[in-house]
Structure formats: structure tokens, C-alpha cells
Amino acid sequence: MKHFQSLHLIKKHSFSICLLCGRRARAPLCPPCQDFLNQRCRLPASLCRCGLPDPAGGRAALCGRCLKQPPPFTTTHCDWRYDFPLDRLITAYKHHGQLYQERAFAHLLAQRPLPWAQADALCPISAHWRRRLWRGFDQAERLAHLLAPLWRRPVLPALRRQRATAHQQGSSRRQRLRNLHGAFTIQTPVRGLRLLLVDDVMTSGGSAREAAATLLAAGATEVRVWVLSRTC
Secondary structure, eight states: HHHHHHHHHHSOOOTTOTTTTTOSSSSSEEEEHHHHHHHHHBBSSOOOOOSOOOOOOOTOOOOOOHHHSSSSHHHHOEEESSSSTTTHHHHHHHSSSSSGGGHHHHHHHHHHHOSTTTEEEEEEEEOHHHHHHHHSSSSHHHHHHHHHHHHHHOEEEEEOOOOOOOOOOOOOHHHHHHHHHTEEEEOOOOOEEEEEEEEEEEESSSSHHHHHHHHHHTTEEEEEEEEEEOOO
């Protein structure tokens, strides 16, 4: 029911109001709100492989954690940190079924070029079927389909989350990684493909690590990660 109510609200919330401040606007975000979001949430160009800001200022550098345990994916592409006001939009979308928030995401992403020209396909980091049933949708799949026409790349749902994991919020990084071990299986051939993983938020990076390792073990040539936002 929540899912169908959200679909109804997509029509109701047109571009006549800003999705952050509620004032009249010609776009999903009014110029002041978009400027504020970029000032608060925009990440620097130099990121570590795990998506955290690189204090050394160079993309080749790795943070201490990645030096100890390098991620299986090549790099993380992310433009925004998970902070106010972007976190408000994502929470409303992900946990309250407000699918019309996708208008704001599409507006933010419209001018963002494909970060990896060699990517063969976009691969969402899928949720477990129970989570999809409870939520009414899979946010990673929807984001991938939102990006596909912008970046002219197909969506390849190669991953299936075969094991439901407990809610990760509040767990330590070690607990998150342990909970995710063996969480994914392959449901579509990926041998020889260069895949760009897609998800909404990266926290510990555990899901991306496990998903990338699963794809590479199945024969993918290279895996990179794109996330809408990153906790820092």
C-alpha cells in the first residue's frame, strides 16, 4: 500500500514546489536549496578508493584502512556526502516510500557525466527480497534505471542477495563486514564485463566490497562503485 501511495504522490508533487523548502520552483530543487546542498554535501574531487575524502589530495593515495585491506573494486565515484539536507531527501525516499524524491536525484544527476566511459553496464547492489517486499521497491535498482538513460548504459541485475542481513545501522565496521560475508550470488553471466556497481549510500563499504568480490570471482574484468552519497 505504501508503494502505491508513493506512486500517486509522484504525480501530486510536480516541479511547481521545491522538495526541500516547499516554495514555488521551476525545478525539483530551487536554486537556493541546490546551492545550499552543494555547499554542505559536495565532496572534493580527490577521493580514496573507498570513497572517503583523500587528505593527500591525490586519487592515487589510499587511506590507512584501504592500505591494510584494499577493496576489490578499483575506485568509488561519489559527488555528495551523506549530510543535511541530502540525507533528508534520501531518508524520505528510502524509509518512507516517497518515490517522488527521485525528481530531486534526477535533477542533481542530470549534469553529471558518466564517471567511467569504459563501463559495460550498471549493476545495482540489490536488496534481499524480504527488504524489497517490506519497502515496496529496491532503491539501488531504481537509481540504476534512473541513471541508465542519462549515461546510456544498460542495467544488468547480475547480483542476487541470497541471505538477509540484519539492519546495519549502529553496527561496527567489523560487524558489518562479518554480516555481509557470502551475502550475494550471481544470477546473470558477467565474464569479461566491466561493471559499475550502483547504490544509494555507502557507509562501511561492506556491501560494495562483497558485491565486487562476488562479481570478480564470477569473471568480471573490473568493478567500480557509484553511490549517490557517502558517510564521512
